[in-house]
Amino acid sequence: MARVAAGPEIERLIQLLARLPGLGPRSARRAALHLVKKKEQLLGPLASALAETRDTIVTCDNCGNIDTMSACTLCRDPARDRSLICVVEEVGDLWALERAAVLNGLYHVLGGTLSPLDGVGPEDLFIARLVERAGAPEVTEILLALNATVEGQSTAHYLTDHLSGCNVVVSRLAHGVPIGGELDYLDEGTLAAAVKARKVM
Amino acid sequence: MARVAAGPEIERLIQLLARLPGLGPRSARRAALHLVKKKEQLLGPLASALAETRDTIVTCDNCGNIDTMSACTLCRDPARDRSLICVVEEVGDLWALERAAVLNGLYHVLGGTLSPLDGVGPEDLFIARLVERAGAPEVTEILLALNATVEGQSTAHYLTDHLSGCNVVVSRLAHGVPIGGELDYLDEGTLAAAVKARKVM
Numbered sequence: 001m002a003r004v005a006a007g008p009e010i011e012r013l014i015q016l017l018a019r020l021p022g023l024g025p026r027s028a029r030r031a032a033l034h035l036v037k038k039k040e041q042l043l044g045p046l047a048s049a050l051a052e053t054r055d056t057i058v059t060c061d062n063c064g065n066i067d068t069m070s071a072c073t074l075c076r077d078p079a080r081d082r083s084l085i086c087v088v089e090e091v092g093d094l095w096a097l098e099r100a101a102v103l104n105g106l107y108h109v110l111g112g113t114l115s116p117l118d119g120v121g122p123e124d125l126f127i128a129r130l131v132e133r134a135g136a137p138e139v140t141e142i143l144l145a146l147n148a149t150v151e152g153q154s155t156a157h158y159l160t161d162h163l164s165g166c167n168v169v170v171s172r173l174a175h176g177v178p179i180g181g182e183l184d185y186l187d188e189g190t191l192a193a194a195v196k197a198r199k200v201m
Numbered sequence: 202m203a204r205v206a207a208g209p210e211i212e213r214l215i216q217l218l219a220r221l222p223g224l225g226p227r228s229a230r231r232a233a234l235h236l237v238k239k240k241e242q243l244l245g246p247l248a249s250a251l252a253e254t255r256d257t258i259v260t261c262d263n264c265g266n267i268d269t270m271s272a273c274t275l276c277r278d279p280a281r282d283r284s285l286i287c288v289v290e291e292v293g294d295l296w297a298l299e300r301a302a303v304l305n306g307l308y309h310v311l312g313g314t315l316s317p318l319d320g321v322g323p324e325d326l327f328i329a330r331l332v333e334r335a336g337a338p339e340v341t342e343i344l345l346a347l348n349a350t351v352e353g354q355s356t357a358h359y360l361t362d363h364l365s366g367c368n369v370v371v372s373r374l375a376h377g378v379p380i381g382g383e384l385d386y387l388d389e390g391t392l393a394a395a396v397k398a399r400k401v402m
Contacts, residue, residue, distance in 0.1 A: 017221075035254070
């Protein structure tokens with residue numbers, strides 16, 4: 001067995017860092033050393049930021065977003081268009097859409113996709129609250145911005161069925177060639193969708 | 202400008218995570234989300250581990266290693282061979298050698314290499330203390346385990362000169378073909394060194 005040169009505190013820090021996505025055991029060790037070297041500028045602030053996040057973060061009861069209060073900043077924003085609810089799988093998808101700054105509606109984070117093989121049923125996702133929200137009189141459209149995967153699309157079909165009773169339009173994102181994408185590198189499914197949905201110039 | 206969906210606490214956490222080596226802005230965002238999702242198992246423990254490291258970590262006055270006490274665990278270990286001091290550039294190099302478990306001596310961490318162009322002179326490194334340690338009667342060998350780079354090697358030459366007054370053997374690591382290395386992928390300098398230092402089977 002390899003000997004350990006660092007104290008147990010640092011070994012524990014390395015093990016925890018190695019559990020972050022994108023860091024392995026070797027890069028976690030490098031990150032730990034970097035933190036120790038930049039004690040004032042990085043280690044201290046990061047420790048405080050993590051403690052603050054741990055102590056303040058909550059899931060929004062209304063939409064499933066994460067924030068330091070519930071309802072979240074987006075749900076409370078009076079400038080948001082309350083007639084449109086955009087349904088996403090994860091908070092990361094919400095962040096991606098907000099970065100694109102293309103929607104001014106509200107969001108609803110499901111917390112995953114239906115996956116019977118993994119034992120994820122409708123009651124494990126934040127679906128009941130979505131149906132409740134869709135029934136509100138001001139809501140006119142539910143945009144299903146789910147991943148274009150088998151799980152995402154079967155979840156979208158399930159939701160479409162369950163929202164059919166509400167007086168809302170249920171829409172989905174367009175499929176097609178990504179901006180900057182080269183046809184040569186695209187799969188047949190995407191190309192077929194792009195041809196089928198072709199537009200007049 | 203892209204809109205921000207997360208509160209300022211999380212934005213700050215993402216910015217700090219992005220400053221770790223190996224993480225960029227996108228992977229820092231993914232790491233932050235992962236932390237928030239695994240609040241109990243990962244975010245909390247990591248916050249505590251960082252705070253503990255921040256509060257307890259010190260640099261060993263004797264050898265420059267980092268630990269929670271000075272003198273460090275290695276310097277205090279009575280099982281260590283006090284006649285050999287292995288000089289390394291950074292604490293990461295010390296960790297690498299300890300993982301290899303190939304040395305039972307003490308270490309000395311310089312904290313970098315001489316680099317006149319970047320304004321790093323002998324007084325900026327932990328050299329004075331090394332010369333002091335090399336003068337102790339029990340020390341018989343100083344092994345310069347510096348990187349095989351121009352800076353590492355010129356620092357090694359400088360140290361060899363400055364240690365000539367002490368009654369010690371100054372040695373360096375062997376150059377050659379790395380274990381598992383393929384000749385085809387090695388540079389000419391390494392191959393030349395390996396041929397020059399060839400051994401009888």
